[in-house]
Amino acid sequence: MPISPPASPAEFGPDDLYPGLSAEFERALDQEDIDRFAEVSGDFNPLHIDPAYANQSNYQDTLVHGAFQVGMASALIGMHLPGRNVLLGGVSAKFLAPLHVPSTVRVSGEITAWNRANLSGQLRVTLFRLPDMAPVSEISMAFTLHCNNHRNETYEKPRDLSVSSPRQTVLVTGASGGVGSFLATRLSEHYEIVATHRSNSLPNSLLSNRSVHPVKVDFNDSDDLTRLRNLVLATPLSGIVHCAWPSAPQGGLMAVNPTTLANQLSAGSRQLIDLAHLLEKSKRTSDGGRLILIGSIYGRQSPKINLGAYSLGKDLMESTARLLAPELAAKNITVNVIAPSMIEIGMNKHTDQRSVLREKSQIPMGRLCTLEDVHNAVSFLLSPESEFISGQVMGLTGARI
Template sequence: MSSSRPQAAELGFDDIEIGQVFELERSFSAEDVQAFAAVSGDHSPLHVDAEYASGTEFGRCVVHGILLSSLFSQLVGMRVPGKHALYLGQDLTFRRPVLVGESIRAIAKVTAKSEATSTLVLNTEIRSADDKVVVMGTAKVKVRDQVREPAAAPVVAAPVEPGQVRRVALVTGASRGMGAEIARTLARRGYAVAVNYFSSADRAEAVVSEIVQAGGVAAAFQADVRDAAAVQAMTAQVVEQLGTPTVLVNSAVGEFANRPITELRWADFEAHLDYQLKAVLNTCQSLQPLMKAAGGGAIVNLLSQVVGGAPATGLADYVSAKTALLGLSKAMAAEWADDGVRVNMVSPGLTRTEMTQHYHERIFKMEAARTPLKRIATTADVANSVAYLAGDDSAFMTGVNVFVTGGQTMI
């Protein structure tokens, strides 16, 4: 049986251009307002009591502000992009009331796009019949069409020329964001890449598929890097399918939230230490003997700008874990130098990734404004720095922390 439900648009990220404008017109009836009051529990007489409202300065009932903002949800969910939308955030400023029955126009203009996170920034407005702005704000929306179909079968390393040895790199947390970009960058530079993931198998296979379609070699490997036994099993699988990894990039990271120290529990610190210290120790202990036997290798650990200078507030658990990883990385660099295993670090500044996509756009603009190079870091900036430290051009560098901050951190 066919549904009479309105059909949403199916725009993809590449279908949407900066400057595009989407509009709809609407008026809200007394029945609409009563229905919203029943759902929201907001039965303020200004909205639902005609007799009371007639005695106010407005003369009749006023539409709930949040009911007005539902027009932005309609624009996002039905028009831009429609079916593939995931609403990430919306700020609102109410300039003047809208009366029940008053005709209004909702407008969404695309003002920015982020390839790194497949997100859109929309300038959102509601205008009255006389074209005055009554509601304004900014929305951030993710376009979910970027997840590709998984590869049809496991990717097997292609043969190499006689006398050549393919370099193999293992990248943890490589199914999304910065890790995925690092995997793609290393593949373009000739590495066979082991794409590690924890739970996002389809996304890891999408990264593999993209690398293979571009002529590279890659395969996806599941492991919770916080589990030493799982890491050992993954290492054996990588060696069997791709060869011995002589490059390891530790980019797996857990979720973080901004909370003051007084609200943090020790479990919050442990959660970050599990990823930033325990997981890195697991992967490095698993691969270091193989690198030593192969004559050397390169490990690159992803840190953060927070380890240099004054960190942002509200991130004490994250800052502590990253600082601990800085110490571990230096200790490894000193201890494993005789084995030909170099250990270096990359510390990015604020970067657009899935971990930061919920940030308000003004945060990115403010950070760019205070950066000497007048922009924030991209995942490509970080990946290129990682690739340099993994490669032969940095053969005499170990224990180094490279700040990819556009000049914010100068040492």
């Protein structure tokens, strides 16, 4: 028999939700449950309700309806996370393995995206068969929150992100990294920020920033890209500032692992094309759009032999930007690369002092590039004053040749 539902649904509000928040419940399913669902839904397919028929099939048992599994995901979003105030906006389901009757399942859900400004988000639900915890289905659910009059007195009215809003929206990728988190923080002074991260969570300073809306995204995962696309589709994006990168593997090209090389080349090409499609299809502002890619001097200008795959990927980024720029120009979208020299953060955070001094000695201005230098360049390229600049690489090199 099914486990009893909670006495009342959970009630998460706008300020309670964040990517990574999760909930789960377990439920035992028997043939009586499946028969009741068939009666309510009208789906009397014998593979679900006729044990004799199912026994002659490849599955040898009756199976739980796919729609029943979606219904259990609906129970999670409506009763557990976010609960009472949720309104379902869309569902996408994948069925990974047949779920036989009887079975016991664990229904696990995780918030993968939350936009506090327009009260919309994404929940990923996975059904696991017990006791072996084999996944049987994955269900992605877009949702919004509604609040009754009592709750509206509690919550601050979200900012309007329409075209007429004085605060436009910028998507910052890689916001858990050093450069990305700094840019997301500084740009949030003037923009609403959709901040993506992959494995590492965002710094607390961003999570507590009401102008920053975290989204967990792996740019190699098509489902994650679909969720991100759905989230920003109706949002008037001013631009995308792309900081995400799959690390900087040590070693030359002759020693690089094929998978590592493929990841670096994908980061410098396919992922940028995906972002260009995202910006093209979003509800852009009247100024068009800005695609700003954070490259490196170690790409085309000064490639490093001991960072061969990284240098090759960043070099490819520049070529991709130059090719995308004329394609997007007719839609008033500019594409540019910012290529800073060494910054003492991220992969350079633990560089020994001798190497830092050697790097400074090659820069005529006598200092390293700073995060503020990068922010200033990004701010300019986001501004209307840069509307005729596209397909270019802006080197932050301190006059280094």
